[in-house]
Amino acid sequence: MKRKYLILLIFSQLNIFAQDKVLITKFPQIISIKADSFQLFYPTWKKSLTFKNVNRDTIDMGNDAIKNAFYLLIYDNDTLKIKYENFPFGQKTFIPIEMGGKRFIQRLRINQTSAFFSKEYITKNDKKVNFEIPEVFELANIIWSLSPKGQSAKNLNKNSKYYSKVYNYFKPYLNHQLFKDLDSSVKNYYDAYYDFRENSLGFSFNKQKIIREEPYFYVIGSDWVNFNSLFQKLIPQIEDFAKTSNFRGFYKANLPYYEESIEKQKVLMPVQKMWDWLENNFDNKYNTYKVVYSPLIDATHSTQNFNTFLEGGKGRFQETVMFVCGPEIFENSKTTNLKEQEGLASGIVFTEIDHNYVNQLSYKYQKQINNIFDKRDIWTGTNGDTDRYGNPSSIFNEYMTHAVFCIYVKENYDEQLANKIIESRVNLMVEHRKYIKFKEFNDKLLSLSGGRKAKDLYPDILNWASTVK
Structure with a gap:
C-alpha cells in the first residue's frame, strides 16, 4: 500500500505561538494509531526510535538544530513530516496521540544552536x-x-x-x-x-x-x-x-x-604546532581553530567552542575560537628576542586552546578534584583573579592548563629559553593571579612528564596534590 505523507507545519491548521524566541506548535487534532507502536525518525542524524506500550502522559524526543531539519512520525500506513521552521532558535511541537486505548502527547524538540557551519x-x-x-x-x-x-x-x-x-x-x-x-x-x-x-x-x-x-x-x-x-x-x-x-x-x-x-600574530602564535602537540597528548580532536583579536585587547582572553552536527550521523564539525590580545603587547615588552616573544605570546593562546583538552579530561577525575581543590585556602590567595573561578574543578583546570603549557615549552624550546618562559609563567600565576601553589604544582608535573603524554599524568599529579597542606 502506498504510504501517505502529511505535512504538519501548515500554519493555517496549527495553534502556533512563540515563547520568547522558541516556536511552539500544537497539532490541533489527535493522531489515532491502530498499530501497537510507531516510529520517530530524524533523517539528518539517521536516528530512529520506536515507541511501544507508552505509559506516560508526555514522551519526548530532542535534537540540536540543523538547517532544513525535520522529523518523520511513521505510523500505520501514514507518515507525518514535522519541519523545523525556526532556525537557529528552538522549536517545540506537541502532537496528541491515541494508541492502544491511551492518549498522550508526543513532544518533539529542536534546540537552538549558537553556531552553524555550512x-x-x-x-x-x-x-x-x-x-x-x-x-x-x-x-x-x-x-x-x-x-x-x-x-x-x-x-x-x-x-x-x-x-x-x-x-x-x-x-x-x-x-x-x-x-x-x-x-x-x-x-x-x-x-x-x-x-x-x-x-x-x-x-x-x-x-x-x-x-x-x-x-x-x-x-x-x-x-x-x-x-x-x-x-x-x-x-x-x-x-x-x-x-x-x-x-x-x-x-x-x-x-x-x-x-x-595578523602576519606578526601568526609568527608569535604558532597555533598549528600547539594544536598538533595537544592532540598527541590528549584524546580530544577538533576540526579547526580561529584566533580572533583586536589590537585594543590586553590581558583578558577567552575561548569558546562551536559545533555543527553533520548530516547522516557522521559526527560533528568542531571549531574553537580564541579571543586574545594582539602582537603589539610583546613588541613593547622588555625583550627584543623574537623566539622569546614567541614563547611568551604562545602562552596566551596555548592556555586557551588546552582548556578544550584539560577540562574535558578533568570530568573523569571530578570527584577526586573536588575533594582536593575544595580547600581553596591551600590553592588560592586574594587580590588576584581566583574569585572568578568559583568551584574546585575550575581552580584545578587553571593549574593544569598552565602547567601543561610549561611541559610544551620544555619540549619545544632550548633549556635556557624554556626556563625563562616557565619562570615568567610561574610569576604570572603566583604573584599576579594568586594561584599560590603553582610553582610546586608545576615543578611536580614537569618532574612527572619525562616523555609521558599529558593525559597520563592526571592520577599522579592528583595523588601528589592530595598531600599538599
Missing part, C-alpha cells in the same frame, strides 16, 4: 588555523575602549600608536548617545565586557546596517535560548555611531595595519 565553510576551514580582526568585532572593541568604563579600565591596551589613532579619530563623537546607554547598562564590568565584545562576532555589516550572520549566532551570556546580548540590545545606537563617525572608512583605511598585525 558545507562550504567546513570544506574551506577543516584542519586549518585562521587569524582575524573582524570588522564588527573591532567596532565593538573601539566602542568599549572609548566608553566611560573603558576609559578608566586597566584591562585594555592603551599604550600603542593604534590606540592613539583610535582616540584621536573618534574623539569628536564621544558625546554620542551610545556611550551613555552603554555605560548605564554595565552592572558588572567583566560580565558586560565579555558579553559586548564577544557577541559582536555574530554580526556583520550590510552597507550601514549591522545584521546577525552565520556562522555565529551567540557566543557568551546567560540568555542563550533567545540570544539576547548587550551588543544586540544596543545595535540601533551602534549603527548610528558607526554611520556618524564613518567607522567603516576608518576600518578600511587601517586594513594594511590589520593585515600586517
Whole structure:
C-alpha cells in the first residue's frame, strides 16, 4: 500500500505561538494509531526510535538544530513530516496521540544552536588555523575602549600608536548617545565586557546596517535560548555611531595595519604546532581553530567552542575560537628576542586552546578534584583573579592548563629559553593571579612528564596534590 505523507507545519491548521524566541506548535487534532507502536525518525542524524506500550502522559524526543531539519512520525500506513521552521532558535511541537486505548502527547524538540557551519565553510576551514580582526568585532572593541568604563579600565591596551589613532579619530563623537546607554547598562564590568565584545562576532555589516550572520549566532551570556546580548540590545545606537563617525572608512583605511598585525600574530602564535602537540597528548580532536583579536585587547582572553552536527550521523564539525590580545603587547615588552616573544605570546593562546583538552579530561577525575581543590585556602590567595573561578574543578583546570603549557615549552624550546618562559609563567600565576601553589604544582608535573603524554599524568599529579597542606 502506498504510504501517505502529511505535512504538519501548515500554519493555517496549527495553534502556533512563540515563547520568547522558541516556536511552539500544537497539532490541533489527535493522531489515532491502530498499530501497537510507531516510529520517530530524524533523517539528518539517521536516528530512529520506536515507541511501544507508552505509559506516560508526555514522551519526548530532542535534537540540536540543523538547517532544513525535520522529523518523520511513521505510523500505520501514514507518515507525518514535522519541519523545523525556526532556525537557529528552538522549536517545540506537541502532537496528541491515541494508541492502544491511551492518549498522550508526543513532544518533539529542536534546540537552538549558537553556531552553524555550512558545507562550504567546513570544506574551506577543516584542519586549518585562521587569524582575524573582524570588522564588527573591532567596532565593538573601539566602542568599549572609548566608553566611560573603558576609559578608566586597566584591562585594555592603551599604550600603542593604534590606540592613539583610535582616540584621536573618534574623539569628536564621544558625546554620542551610545556611550551613555552603554555605560548605564554595565552592572558588572567583566560580565558586560565579555558579553559586548564577544557577541559582536555574530554580526556583520550590510552597507550601514549591522545584521546577525552565520556562522555565529551567540557566543557568551546567560540568555542563550533567545540570544539576547548587550551588543544586540544596543545595535540601533551602534549603527548610528558607526554611520556618524564613518567607522567603516576608518576600518578600511587601517586594513594594511590589520593585515600586517595578523602576519606578526601568526609568527608569535604558532597555533598549528600547539594544536598538533595537544592532540598527541590528549584524546580530544577538533576540526579547526580561529584566533580572533583586536589590537585594543590586553590581558583578558577567552575561548569558546562551536559545533555543527553533520548530516547522516557522521559526527560533528568542531571549531574553537580564541579571543586574545594582539602582537603589539610583546613588541613593547622588555625583550627584543623574537623566539622569546614567541614563547611568551604562545602562552596566551596555548592556555586557551588546552582548556578544550584539560577540562574535558578533568570530568573523569571530578570527584577526586573536588575533594582536593575544595580547600581553596591551600590553592588560592586574594587580590588576584581566583574569585572568578568559583568551584574546585575550575581552580584545578587553571593549574593544569598552565602547567601543561610549561611541559610544551620544555619540549619545544632550548633549556635556557624554556626556563625563562616557565619562570615568567610561574610569576604570572603566583604573584599576579594568586594561584599560590603553582610553582610546586608545576615543578611536580614537569618532574612527572619525562616523555609521558599529558593525559597520563592526571592520577599522579592528583595523588601528589592530595598531600599538599
